[in-house]
Amino acid sequence: MKIAVIGGGISGLATAAKLQSSGCDVRLFEKNERFGGLCKTDTIGSYVFDRHGGHVFNSKHPEVKKWVFDLLPEENWQFSSRVGRIEFDGNFISYPFELSLSELPHKDATQCILDFLACSRKPESKPQDFRNWLYWMFGKGIADRYLVPYNEKIWNRDLSEISICWVDGKMPLPSDEDLVMSILDPQFKEKNMPHSTFYYPKCGGIQVLIDAIESQVSNKVASYTIEKVEIRGDSYLVDGESFDHVISTIPLPELAKIVVDLPIQVRTAIERLQFNSITTALFKYEKSKVSWVYYPSKDKGAHRMVCQGNLSDELPGCVALEKTGTWEVSDLTKGFDEISPSDFIAKSWTHYGYPVYDLSFEANMAIITDYFREMDIGLVGRFAEWKYYNMDTCIKAGFDYCDALLSKVATP
Ligand SMILES: Cc1cc2nc3c(=O)[nH]c(=O)nc-3n(C[C@H](O)[C@H](O)[C@H](O)COP(=O)(O)OP(=O)(O)OC[C@H]3O[C@@H](n4cnc5c(N)ncnc54)[C@H](O)[C@@H]3O)c2cc1C
Structure with missing residues (x-):
């Protein structure tokens, strides 16, 4: 054939x-x-730049993992635990927000917990649009503080225009018990969240x-x-x-x-x-253990920072800022006072970035x-x-x- x-x-x-x-x-x-x-990488001096967003690998499908590691043996990959951070009111808490409430100021945490536990989540009242569903699923405390502002940035449109047909398997959907356990045991979320570990090529992106x-x-x-x-x-x-x-x-x-x-x-x-397009730009940045950081605040231009240089011990320190839409570098760095124009390495634009489920x-x-x-x-x-x-x-x-x-x- x-x-x-x-x-x-x-x-x-x-x-x-x-x-x-x-x-x-x-x-x-x-x-x-x-x-x-979307998986192309540029090499710029000693820096690697995944042009369309930092791409880490993992899979729950054993045959896919085996095939990938047969082609590119495991010793070529660095295996890491995800260290995700969310900026909240000028401080950083762990990802995901809803399972990191113990890291919030007590007043915010209490409101988020009470609102979450008060959600009835009755199937017959389940909203079909993403905005109302976020309130139905997580409660007002979590929705207002993180999920609504972050998703408005990444989807770049009114969330009531978005369907919920994609959320299963893509968003962590904790039960009441998960939420309580995450407060009692800081290790709980890492043990129970999908994608909490990943592989990234040691060299070459x-x-x-x-x-x-x-x-x-x-x-x-x-x-x-x-x-x-x-x-x-x-x-x-x-x-x-x-x-x-x-x-x-x-x-x-x-x-x-x-x-x-x-x-x-x-x-x-x-x-x-x-669909949404994305602008991505790479900057020199100090190395750390952080994998990526989410920025729900409108005061920050980018919605996400992928710590590209931290994905492998063999790479020099650098980060990629991502912002939905077509932007100048200065639009991405808005609010990132620690990044100066001289740190800029490269910029890229992705026409077909994220499918949008209207x-x-x-x-x-x-x-x-x-x-x-x-x-x-x-x-x-x-x-x-x-x-x-x-x-x-x-x-x-x-x-x-x-x-x-x-x-x-x-x-x-
Ligand atoms: C910001 C971002 C971050 C991501 N992070 C991750 C991650 O960390 N881990 C992960 O696993 N996945 C990640 N992904 C998802 C991943 O990039 C995609 O799932 C995957 O690369 C899609 O591959 P594809 O082959 O389906 O499509 P594409 O990569 O879009 O390939 C389509 C190809 O078709 C070609 N083409 C178009 N028109 C024609 C034509 N007429 N004739 C011939 N060729 C044509 C294009 O040039 C392109 O090469 C991320 C995606 C984005 C946007």
Whole structure:
């Protein structure tokens, strides 16, 4: 079977590598001169800069972890415990806010605890928009002090326009008992939170994982933008070349530009999908044990600082500031008095950064997925599926897609 994989980010690379190892004739197309998509790293002198946000790896899927460590053995990675911090009223407390209430001033902590325990969380009164859901789930104390202001910064829009379809598995959702335990036992949250540990390449940034995966894919083309996908009965013409199957890992709005005769309702549904762009800038900074810091206050330009230099002992001290939208460096550093213009190293911009789940997202996505399923074009990856995927879930999605495709071919 001859398969075209469009897009050479981690989803396209992992999918192509898996198909190739299963004996398929695969060709991977990437428009950029470098593979990696959102996982690209620039090396600037002795500094490494993950251009689209610091990328740490971990996975709850054993087969993904094994595959990654077979390609890039564990001794190439630094294994760390996450040290997340949140700035609150000029001080720093641990992440996540709702399980770190014992670190707040007593008056704030008491209000947060009482409001949390007073939440009924009755399913019949569960709000479907993110703003009201935050109050329903966490109570006014926690919502007002952290979750609402931080999320308003990162989503860059009114939270009542956002659906809650994405929160399960992405946000810590503590029970009353978890909250009480976190106050009694400071180690509780680290033992019970997902993603409390992670791996990061000792040298070279996340790019070294991409390079390792890329080396497995033999038939690949970089600096090549696919411009036309034509559906011809049981086969496909991709820029005029015939394939038996097509898998797209590119963002849906980019796919809409190249699929010939895309029905108007599918095009409209894709146009209605929302996303956020991100500006990221790297600065010299003192090394410490901190992994990243969240800034809910409007007084600070950036919403997050990723301590890129702390992710590996072998890297020099530096941090990346991130801010949703398109910004100048000075917009990011607003309120960060410890960072001076001479600390600036590099800046980057990410067009497709975060999928945004507006209230019509699920209806739009149903139209889109129904159409591509009917046309038998595979959609795999963060903006191909419009899902809040991490690298490991991209790999897993690619593997699952390959397994389903191969078993379909084996049992006609
Ligand atoms: C700020 C930020 C921080 C993150 N942090 C982490 C983290 O710490 N850990 C983690 O696991 N994940 C993290 N992620 C998520 C991770 O980056 C993504 O899940 C993953 O990289 C998505 O890969 P992808 O291949 O699906 O998409 P992409 O990386 O977007 O790849 C799509 C590719 O398609 C190419 N393309 C587009 N159009 C065409 C065309 N017409 N022809 C050919 N090629 C085309 C693009 O150039 C691109 O290379 C983060 C993401 C962001 C934005």
